[in-house]
Amino acid sequence: MSPLTRVGIVGAGNVAARHADVLSGFPDVQIAGIADTDLSKAESLAAKHGSPAYGSHADLLSAGGLDAVYVCVPPFAHGSAELDVLSCDLPLFVEKPLSLDLETAESIATEIERRSLPSAVGHHWRYLGILDQARELLEGRPVRLALGHWLDKVPPVAWWLRQDRSGGQIVEQAVHVLDLARVLVGEVAMVHAVPAENTAEGEVDRATAAVMRFAGGAAGLLATSCLLSQKHRVGLEVCAEGIALELTETRLLVDGERVIEDDGRAKTRVDREFIDAVQGKDADVRSTYREALRTHRLALALARSAAERRPVMLDE
Ligand SMILES: NC(=O)c1ccc[n+]([C@@H]2O[C@H](COP(=O)([O-])OP(=O)(O)OC[C@H]3O[C@@H](n4cnc5c(N)ncnc54)[C@H](O)[C@@H]3O)[C@@H](O)[C@H]2O)c1
The missing domain is CATH 3.40.50.720 (NAD(P)-binding Rossmann-like Domain)
Structure with missing residues (x-):
């Protein structure tokens, strides 16, 4: 070389x-x-x-x-x-x-x-400095509840609104939050996603609510929407014994009070x-292709659950 x-x-x-x-x-x-x-x-x-x-x-x-x-x-x-x-x-x-x-x-x-x-x-969220801090704060305290959000506008690329081009908002965007959930909580065993009724044929769901059950026993929720005119809420909240953390791409909020800004170097x-x-x-490659494939499988399971209107087990 x-x-x-x-x-x-x-x-x-x-x-x-x-x-x-x-x-x-x-x-x-x-x-x-x-x-x-x-x-x-x-x-x-x-x-x-x-x-x-x-x-x-x-x-x-x-x-x-x-x-x-x-x-x-x-x-x-x-x-x-x-x-x-x-x-x-x-x-x-x-x-x-x-x-x-x-x-x-x-x-x-x-x-x-x-x-x-x-x-x-x-x-790149895996490289957030605040993710390392969140893991330290959770040391010895398994996460029991995870709440993921991606409430945003439609990104300005022509292909995004077409389901057969982008794969929909969970696969295309919320996959970052799902990846974070896998890091902090573990693997997901079951998902059940419910989309809001769609109006336009072939377009992505504009709003979805999903329940997840983690293999380790934790409960999870994911909410996505692209109905908004600007980014409203994007990130992951987790609750463990005596502690609540909220991570976004830029900061970590501890117990609703203490704010820790990220160092901005993840990208x-x-x-x-x-x-x-x-x-x-x-x-220190934190997401190899094989590792990302596990998150992708989870996102695809959620998309399938929404499309088929039924719970999906991850080992199906
Ligand atoms: N990790 C992140 O933070 C992040 C941020 C933005 C976008 N993305 C992802 O990156 C991907 C691209 O997003 P974007 O915003 O750059 O889209 P874009 O539409 O701006 O760019 C995609 C480009 O790929 C080209 N292209 C399409 N098919 C091709 C092919 N077969 N060979 C070569 N070029 C081809 C298009 O002409 C276009 O110029 C998406 O999957 C998106 O989710 C990730």
């Missing part, structure tokens, strides 16, 4: 721009190429980072010289990019959600493991740890 770790990026939208900015700030990383099926988007992001642009991930991979690839495409577009990256024996960073279905993500996870390649997923750490893994260093 050259002294610079050469990263390719597939998909040149909002989140790719964020990763490209973070990666460009690392002295040992070079953005070696950016691909998007909309070539003009690849060109505009590539111009900012002084790298070549390509109209497909296949062209990016054919150009060669890469040490790792970020796949930052919308939910419906996952699959061939990841498998082609892996067929080049390259480490893979994938943005959540992993896919619309379970099979695509499972085949990618299997291939990553077959080739023993480093992987990471953009669950840098998620990239740094992956790059360290690519470089063969002892890296």
Whole structure:
């Protein structure tokens, strides 16, 4: 490997721009190429980072010289990019959600493991400094109740409102909160999601309430809505013996009184740890592809429960 770790990026939208900015700030990383099926988007992001642009991930991979690839495409577009990256024996960073279905993500996870390649997923909440503090505060006190929320506006991307493009709000957004719940509470055994009646054919549910039973015995609730004109409430509350914590992406509230602000470095750490893994260093990758697949399975179970109007057991 050259002294610079050469990263390719597939998909040149909002989140790719964020990763490209973070990666460009690392002295040992070079953005070696950016691909998007909309070539003009690849060109505009590539111009900012002084790298070549390509109209497909296949062209990016054919150009060669890469040490790792970020796949930052919308939910419906996952699959061939990841498998082609892996067929080049390259480490893979994938943005959540992993896919619309379970099979695509499972085949990618299997291939990553077959080739023993480093992987990471953009669950950057795992790197919040306040998450470490929450875990310390909960030491020896199992969580008995978890309340997750994602009450927000519709994100400004054209594909988001279509169920068959985004997978819906739980899979696309609340998956961050579900991932946090898995870290603080553990695995979920049963979910029952109830969507508010939908008005537009083919659109995502605009509001959903769900009950969850954790394998360790804790109870959970999840509420999502994209009916709002701005972000209202996004995060996770947990209750354990004698303590209540509320985590958002920016702060931890302890017992409704004490506020601990996050250090704001999670979105840098998620990239740094992956790059360290690519470089063969002892890296703290907190969400490998296999680990993210467990959260994805939970999100898909909730989506299925809402669609089928029935409880779903996670081992089904
Ligand atoms: N972890 C986070 O905090 C975070 C934040 C924002 C978005 N995301 C996730 O990142 C993904 C992308 O979101 P976004 O806001 O960047 O979307 P976007 O629409 O802004 O960008 C996606 C880009 O991918 C391109 N694309 C589509 N199919 C492609 C393909 N097969 N090959 C190459 N390029 C392709 C599109 O042309 C588009 O430019 C979503 O799944 C979203 O949930 C994660």
